[in-house]
Amino acid sequence: xxxxxATGFFAASARACGCPPAYSYCYCHxxxxxxxHAVNSCSNVPYLSPYNDTGVxxxxxxxxxxxxxxxxxxxxxxxxxxxxxxxxxYQYGQVPFHAxxxxxxxxxxxxxxxxxxxxxxxxxxxxxxTPWITLDTGQVAFEKALEAAVEVPVEERDLLIRTxxxxxxxxxxxxxxxxxxxxxxxxxxxxxxxxPAGTHFLAYLQAVFAFxxxxxxxxxxxxxxxxxxxxxxxxxTAHYMISRTALLHAEWSGNRIQQNNDxxxxxxxxxxSIDTTLLGEAVQAIRGYLQRxxxxxxxxxxxxxxxxxxxxxxxxxxxxxxxxxxxEHLDSAQSNLTVSRFAEEVPxxxxxxxxxxxxxxxxxxxxxxxxxxxxxxxxxxxxxxLQAQRPAFIGHEEVFEYLLAAHHYFIRRAPGQTLTVLNRxxxxxxGYTAFSSRVLRGLALEATGEHRAARRYWEKxxxxxxxxxxxxxxxxxxxxxxxxxxxxxxxxxxxxSPIVDxxxxxxxxxxxxxxxxxxxxxxxQHSSVQERHRAVFLLLYxxxxxxxxxxxxxxxxxxxxxxxxxxRSPNKWCGDRSPDVTLFSWSGEDLKDGLRCPxxxxxxxxxxxxxxxxxxxxxxxxxxxxNEREHDVIWFEPWGIExxxxxxxxxxxxxxxxxxxxxxxxxxxxxxxxxxxxxxDAPPDLQAYALHRLVKCYAPAxxxxxxxxxxxxxxxxxxxxxxxxxxxxxxxxxxxxxYW
Amino acid sequence: xxLSLTVLLLSAMFPLLPCYATVVDAEAHTSFWxxxxxxxxxxxxxxxxxxxxxxYVHQERRARGIRTVVETQGPAVRHMGECKVxxxxxxxxxxxxxxxxTGIVRRLGIWRMAGNEVVGFQVDHDVSTRLLxxxxxxxxRLRAQVPRxxxxxxxxxxxxxxxxxxxxxxELATVVDEVVVQTYQGSATIPNYRSYLAGLKRLTCPYKIxxxxxxxxxxxxxxxxxxxxxxxxxxxxxxx
Numbered sequence: 001x002x003x004x005x006a007t008g009f010f011a012a013s014a015r016a017c018g019c020p021p022a023y024s025y026c027y028c029h030x031x032x033x034x035x036x037h038a039v040n041s042c043s044n045v046p047y048l049s050p051y052n053d054t055g056v057x058x059x060x061x062x063x064x065x066x067x068x069x070x071x072x073x074x075x076x077x078x079x080x081x082x083x084x085x086x087x088x089x090y091q092y093g094q095v096p097f098h099a100x101x102x103x104x105x106x107x108x109x110x111x112x113x114x115x116x117x118x119x120x121x122x123x124x125x126x127x128x129x130t131p132w133i134t135l136d137t138g139q140v141a142f143e144k145a146l147e148a149a150v151e152v153p154v155e156e157r158d159l160l161i162r163t164x165x166x167x168x169x170x171x172x173x174x175x176x177x178x179x180x181x182x183x184x185x186x187x188x189x190x191x192x193x194x195x196p197a198g199t200h201f202l203a204y205l206q207a208v209f210a211f212x213x214x215x216x217x218x219x220x221x222x223x224x225x226x227x228x229x230x231x232x233x234x235x236x237t238a239h240y241m242i243s244r245t246a247l248l249h250a251e252w253s254g255n256r257i258q259q260n261n262d263x264x265x266x267x268x269x270x271x272x273s274i275d276t277t278l279l280g281e282a283v284q285a286i287r288g289y290l291q292r293x294x295x296x297x298x299x300x301x302x303x304x305x306x307x308x309x310x311x312x313x314x315x316x317x318x319x320x321x322x323x324x325x326x327x328e329h330l331d332s333a334q335s336n337l338t339v340s341r342f343a344e345e346v347p348x349x350x351x352x353x354x355x356x357x358x359x360x361x362x363x364x365x366x367x368x369x370x371x372x373x374x375x376x377x378x379x380x381x382x383x384x385x386l387q388a389q390r391p392a393f394i395g396h397e398e399v400f401e402y403l404l405a406a407h408h409y410f411i412r413r414a415p416g417q418t419l420t421v422l423n424r425x426x427x428x429x430x431g432y433t434a435f436s437s438r439v440l441r442g443l444a445l446e447a448t449g450e451h452r453a454a455r456r457y458w459e460k461x462x463x464x465x466x467x468x469x470x471x472x473x474x475x476x477x478x479x480x481x482x483x484x485x486x487x488x489x490x491x492x493x494x495x496x497s498p499i500v501d502x503x504x505x506x507x508x509x510x511x512x513x514x515x516x517x518x519x520x521x522x523x524x525q526h527s528s529v530q531e532r533h534r535a536v537f538l539l540l541y542x543x544x545x546x547x548x549x550x551x552x553x554x555x556x557x558x559x560x561x562x563x564x565x566x567x568r569s570p571n572k573w574c575g576d577r578s579p580d581v582t583l584f585s586w587s588g589e590d591l592k593d594g595l596r597c598p599x600x601x602x603x604x605x606x607x608x609x610x611x612x613x614x615x616x617x618x619x620x621x622x623x624x625x626x627n628e629r630e631h632d633v634i635w636f637e638p639w640g641i642e643x644x645x646x647x648x649x650x651x652x653x654x655x656x657x658x659x660x661x662x663x664x665x666x667x668x669x670x671x672x673x674x675x676x677x678x679x680x681d682a683p684p685d686l687q688a689y690a691l692h693r694l695v696k697c698y699a700p701a702x703x704x705x706x707x708x709x710x711x712x713x714x715x716x717x718x719x720x721x722x723x724x725x726x727x728x729x730x731x732x733x734x735x736x737x738x739y740w
Numbered sequence: 741x742x743l744s745l746t747v748l749l750l751s752a753m754f755p756l757l758p759c760y761a762t763v764v765d766a767e768a769h770t771s772f773w774x775x776x777x778x779x780x781x782x783x784x785x786x787x788x789x790x791x792x793x794x795x796y797v798h799q800e801r802r803a804r805g806i807r808t809v810v811e812t813q814g815p816a817v818r819h820m821g822e823c824k825v826x827x828x829x830x831x832x833x834x835x836x837x838x839x840x841x842t843g844i845v846r847r848l849g850i851w852r853m854a855g856n857e858v859v860g861f862q863v864d865h866d867v868s869t870r871l872l873x874x875x876x877x878x879x880x881r882l883r884a885q886v887p888r889x890x891x892x893x894x895x896x897x898x899x900x901x902x903x904x905x906x907x908x909x910x911e912l913a914t915v916v917d918e919v920v921v922q923t924y925q926g927s928a929t930i931p932n933y934r935s936y937l938a939g940l941k942r943l944t945c946p947y948k949i950x951x952x953x954x955x956x957x958x959x960x961x962x963x964x965x966x967x968x969x970x971x972x973x974x975x976x977x978x979x980x
Contacts, residue, residue, distance in 0.1 A: 077799040077806060078833035130817040132850050172849040213853075255818055260785055266821030268780045700941055702962060703934050 030096045032507055033654035034478045035443055039374065043096040046470040047436035048366075048402060050373035050410050053099035054347040057367050059107050061399065064431040067330075067339045068109040070469040077104075093503030095473040106469060109339035111330065131212050131248055138208070139164050142201075145233040149197055156198040163205060171212060200231040204238060211241065216249035240298040243285035247305050250278035251312060274312055283309050290334075300336040311349055316357035319349070324361040353379070359392045362399070369403050373410045383407060398433050401425045405440055415447035435471050442478055446485075446653070455482045462498045473501045480508060481653040490517050495526045502530075509534055511656040515542065515551065522558050529563050536562060537579035539662075544584075544600075544620075546664025549608035556601050559584060586623055593735070594622040595689060614682040617672040618689055624669055670697055670708025688727035691719050698740040716740065762958065764929075764951045764974060771948070771973040773828065776814045778976050787823040791862055791893075791920075791973060794847055797831035797840060808835050810843060819855040826893055827851060830864040834878040841885035848890055860891030860917065869900060872908035879915045891917040895950065896943075898923060898936040906942065913945035920973050924952035927977060934958070946970045953977045 031043040036051035044056045052060075062068050097106075142164045146157045163170075193202045207222030223245060226238035253275035256268050286305050293299060307326075310319035323346060326337045337345070350364055351357060352372075358365040369389070372381040386407055393400035405421040408414045422441050428434070438461060445454040458479040462472065476499045483491050489512045492499040499505060509531070513521070521527050521535040536558050543552035559581060588597040597603060597619035606616035676682050676690040695716060697706035704710045720739035727733045766772065766783035773791045774784075784790075793814030800809050814828070827847055844861055851858045863882070867875045883892055896919040900909065912919070921940065923933045929952060930936075937960055940947070946968050951957050952975045963969050 073801065077801070078835060130850075132817065132847075133812055135846070168846055168849065172853060175849075175853045251816075257819075257821075258785070264786075264822050266785050266787070266823070267819050268784075269816075269818060270780060702960065703937060 030093070030098075031654055032093070032096070032477065032511070032656055033652050034095075034439065034474060034481065035652040036096070037375065037652045041099045044099050044102060045096050045439075046432065046474055047439045048370055048399075048406065048433065049436075050370045050375075050406070052370070054350065054367050054371055055343060056099055056102050057370050058346060058363070059103065059343050060432040060436075061363060061366060062109075062339060062343060064433050067111070068107060068343075070106045071108055072469070073105055073108070075105075093473070093477075093507055094501060095470055095477055095504075097470075103343070107340075107343075109343075111339050131214070135168060135212075139167070141237070142205075145237070146201060149201070149231065149233065151195065151197045152201065153195055153198065156193050156195055156201075159192060160198065160201050160205065164208070167209070167212065171209070197231045200226065200229045200234045203229075204234045207238065207241065211245055214248075214252065216245050216252065219245045220249065236293055236296055237298070239289050239292065240296070240302055243282060243289050243302055243305060246278065246282035246285040247308060250274055250282045250309075253278050254312075271312060271314065276313070279309060279313050295333055299334045300332075303334045304336040307345075307349070314351075316351040316354035317360060319351065320354075320357045320360045320364065323364065327361070327363065355385075359389065362393050362396050365389065365392055366396075366399050366403060370406070373406060375410075380411060381407065383412070398425070398429075398431075402433055402437050402440070405437065409440055409444055409447075413447075415444035418444040419448070430468055432468070435468065435474075439474060439478070442475075446482065451482060451485055455479065458482060459498060473504065476501050476504055480504060481655070484512055484655065485653060489513060490520075493517070493521055493524070493527065502528075505531065506534065507655055509538060512661055513538070514661045515539060515548075518542075519555060519558070523561060529566055532562055533565055533581055534579045537581050537583075540581070540584045542662035542664075544604065545667045546662055547607075547611060547667065548662075548664060549604045549611065552604045553601060553608055556584065556604070583627065586626070588619070589626065591622050591626050594625065595619060597622050612675055612679060614676040614679055614686045614690070617676055618686060618693075620667065621669040621672050621693065624667070666707075668707030670694065670704065670706030673697075673706070674708070684727060685730055685732075688723060688730040688732040691723040691727065692732035692736055695720050695723065695736060695739045699738075700740060702740045762956070764953055764955045764957050766953045766974050766976060769951075769972050769974045771971065773950070773973060773975040774815060775976070777978070778815075779978050781976065783974075783976070787821070789824045789826065789859070789973070790820055791826045791828050792820075792851075793830070794827045795829045795844075797829055797833060797836065799833050799835065808833055808837060808840070810840055817850055817854050823857070824859045825851055825856045826859050826862050826891075828862045828864055832865075834865070834874065836878070836882070838885065841882055845886055845890075848886075858890070860893060861886070862893035862895065862920070864895045866895075866897060872900065872912070876908055876911045876915055879912070883915055893918045893920060895919070896921040896947070898930060898933060898939075900939075909942055910944060913943070916945060918970065919943060919945060919947045920950045921947055922950040923957065924950070924955050924975065927952060927955075929955035929957065934960075937963070940966065940969075943968060948973050950975060954979075 031037070031040060033043070034045060036043055036045060036049055039051055039053075041053060044052045046060065048057050048060055059068065063070065143161050146152060146161055149157070152160070193199055203222065203226055207219050207226065210216075210219035210222055220242055223238040223241045226234055227242065229235050229238070251274065254269045254271060254273045256270070256273050257265055258268050259265050282305070286302050286309070289296065289302050290299060296302075306322050307319060310316070310322060323342075326335050327342060329335045330337065330339065330342070346364055347367070350368060352368055355368075358368055369381055369386065371377070372379055386403060390400060401421065401424070405418050408417040408421060418440060422437055422444070425437070442454055442457050442461070445451075445457055458475055462475050462479065480489070480492055480499055483489050489508060491497065492505065492508055493513075499508075509518070509521070513535070518535045518539040522532050522539065524532070527535070536555075539555055539558070540552060543549070543555060562581065565581075584600055586600040588599045588602070590596060595615075595618055598606075600623055603616055603619045603623065606613050607620065610616070673690040673694045676686060677694075682690075694706075697704050697708075698716055702713070716739050720736070723733045723736065766781065769783070770786055771789035771791070772783065772787055773793070775793045794812070796811045796813045797808060798811070799806055810829075813830075827844070829844065848858050848861060863879070865875065879892065879894065886892070892915070894912075894916050898921060900921075921943075923929055933956075940963070948970045949957075949963075950973050954977060957972075
């Protein structure tokens with residue numbers, strides 16, 4: 001998908017490189033704030049924040065449990081989250097970050113994920129509700145079992161293996177022919193399988209065929225008949241399959257065929273429709289298997305079915321207990337969760353409303369408490385309720401104390417109280433919970449108005465070496481916001497400034513830096529070459545689109561003082577994304593269908609003398625149009641413009657809100673053309689060109705892309721008529737057969 | 741979801757929007773994307789086309805190196821009634837092994853066996869304009885691996901039509917059976933989607949417009965006159 005930032009200038013420009021899918025909810029701009037104020041997948045921070053994605057908070061807690069670590073992974077995978085050079089495209093820095101960047105780029109669990117199988121191991125415990133996900137793994141297991149069963153004659157073995165391998169094709173072919181599948185094995189194979197063990201495998205296959213064709217009652221009966229048979233693999237596997245079949249049967253019972261008034265029908269699946277008797281049978285069947293085979297080959301999978309059963313039954317105490325068991329037994333042969341899978345699954349299945357159930361397990365409880373500290377939560381956490389949770393956090397007091405402090409800060413808006421709680425428990429560790437407390441202390445200092453003290457505090461923390469990823473970047477953002485608060489953003493660009501994160505420095509340049517400071521950075525030797533180029537670019541760009549033509553002409557000379565740009569290295573998807581000041585060396589290259597224009601600096605000189613000069617305005621319009629056409633990706637839109645337009649603009653300190661660092665009205669082609677028409681002294685050929693362009697603003701579908709206010713069709717028609725009648729002999733009239 | 745609120749806020753905020761801009765009402769449509777976890781809703785009763793999410797293809801680091809994996813996603817296989825079904829695969833990568841196509845063919849068969857009229861499958865990939873030619877090649881290979889009886893649909897981006905390479909778009913039309921152009925991002929309509937619609941004229945294959953439920957849409961009069969336009973697909977959302 002694309003991220004679009006519309007301004008009057010380059011109205012329809014797009015950022016369109018390797019965009020994240022719609023499903024990822026990427027269409028949001030990061031809020032450059034430490035505190036955050038609203039839920040936004042793009043704006044997560046590396047401390048326990050109510051506004052973080054629950055999955056991020058959960059993973060931060062897992063880090064402190066020693067189950068995972070954060071490390072920057074090489075950007076070798078496809079997809080934008082894996083490639084930091086694409087983040088800038090979406091205006092991301094390192095902090096805040098997108099939830100998916102956190103879990104794919106940084107988070108690494110310390111246990112090993114299953115590396116077997118060509119496809120992602122299907123989580124058939126996660127209520128996916130279809131038998132088919134084990135089509136391949138089941139086949140492999142069946143073949144291995146037969147190869148180990150030397151008592152089965154080779155011909156029988158081959159026939160059985162082939163039959164299982166063809167299962168899908170057989171069923172599909174029969175279905176397409178409209179033939180019944182129920183007796184296929186009886187008809188074809190029974191007489192060719194004669195050995196006792198071979199017969200057991202055949203009976204198992206018959207049950208499997210019933211299973212895959214969703215004849216669950218029949219499958220259950222067939223598997224049950226095998227759970228005492230002599231062949232050990234068939235005996236155990238059939239026993240396990242009873243529980244799996246029972247679970248799918250229960251889930252399947254949630255389907256209800258509904259009729260529309262017109263006689264058509266549709267199927268509705270709801271948890272409420274599930275047959276609870278069948279669900280009870282499933283739980284019993286799982287227990288039956290686990291009792292008989294506590295260390296069985298399917299024990300982990302079978303135990304995993306409990307989560308599915310409890311989720312379908314909405315038995316949340318049992319579900320939470322099961323997660324606790326899994327978490328406490330990650331190494332057990334009966335656990336089917338890895339750290340990563342645990343972190344993925346819990347936020348999805350977390351019963352946020354089942355508070356009593358959550359008291360059984362501190363980890364999801366902590367995540368849910370944070371979730372309930374969000375502004376406008378419809379189920380806000382009360383202080384009494386939180387205090388009553390203390391016993392649930394035995395052994396995890398550091399987390400509990402942080403939650404108390406966070407409650408004072410985020411819900412009660414009482415920074416003084418927050419500091420009191422934090423002072424009670426000074427944290428010395430370098431974990432993320434301790435870091436959360438440190439960040440909260442700084443935020444509380446800022447909120448009490450102690451900005452000087454807060455600045456010293458952030459600076460002190462930044463001097464202490466932090467071994468943990470993303471912590472320094474968070475503190476740098478906090479310090480930058482402190483500078484902004486006191487109108488001293490320039491300090492961030494002083495020599496030796498502790499603000500060194502290049503993403504953050506770019507954001508400051510785009511959001512906060514005024515023209516004089518941009519000019520200073522442009523000529524400062526200690527600034528990096530990229531930064532100097534960016535400063536000049538933003539300065540010239542700002543002057544030009546805001547009508548500061550004299551300043552543009554003056555500062556255009558800065559181009560000559562810049563060191564050569566670093567080598568541009570187009571990446572595989574997006575090309576080079578760094579600012580290219582050569583834009584301002586535009587020589588006036590003709591638009592194929594435009595005016596003959598001088599260089600951009602000459603255009604600006606004309607406009608500096610007369611800001612409404614028709615020729616100057618039209619040529620500036622051509623410059624814009626030319627670059628719109630030639631640069632299909634216009635990367636250099638000023639950041640945060642959309643954010644500024646949103647009324648939800650943060651009630652918390654953040655970059656990109658407040659007065660525009662380069663104030664002024666943004667140039668629009670549409671308005672420029674209208675201004676030319678309004679000047680009675682404009683030469684007729686320029687008036688004709690202005691009319692021609694105005695009409696074309698609405699080509700080809702009647703939609704205006706010139707950045708000015710839309711006008712009704714009648715007005716467009718009047719422009720067209722004026723062009724054709726008053727300037728009929730000009731090339732501009734002759735080359736335009738329509739209006740839109 | 742936050743969505744309805746977002747849309748209201750957006751509407752309140754952009755006074756320049758024409759007053760006839762309307763909120764997307766699923767009840768007025770008959771084709772839908774159905775992702776996992778979406779609560780049943782009345783609009784589904786009259787569904788004629790359902791695009792059902794079935795998988796997410798992406799790359800992962802494993803002990804033995806990078807591998808492309810297919811993560812099962814979306815609703816379980818079931819009889820969907822009398823509507824036509826498309827299976828949707830989201831992908832972050834074009835590095836597909838041949839087994840992925842085989843798996844899709846099987847999955848299409850499984851949905852048929854569940855009693856559905858399965859039309860084909862849709863690849864949901866956000867590709868930049870510059871990479872369109874490579875994407876067309878990928879689709880051509882994929883097309884060859886799947887029986888012709890199944891149609892191939894893809895999602896498209898609004899800015900392809902404005903900035904897209906004409907040649908690549910023309911070739912695309914020879915490979916895919918339809919493009920569904922998304923007018924939303926995340927859970928909200930792209931604010932200035934109207935600026936992009938002009939470029940739809942450059943698409944020379946059947947296309948639909950993808951809308952987001954509760955999002956915004958104003959139908960340009962020109963759209964109905966476009967011979968390639970085949971209607972809308974609405975991405976269903978849960979309301980909070």
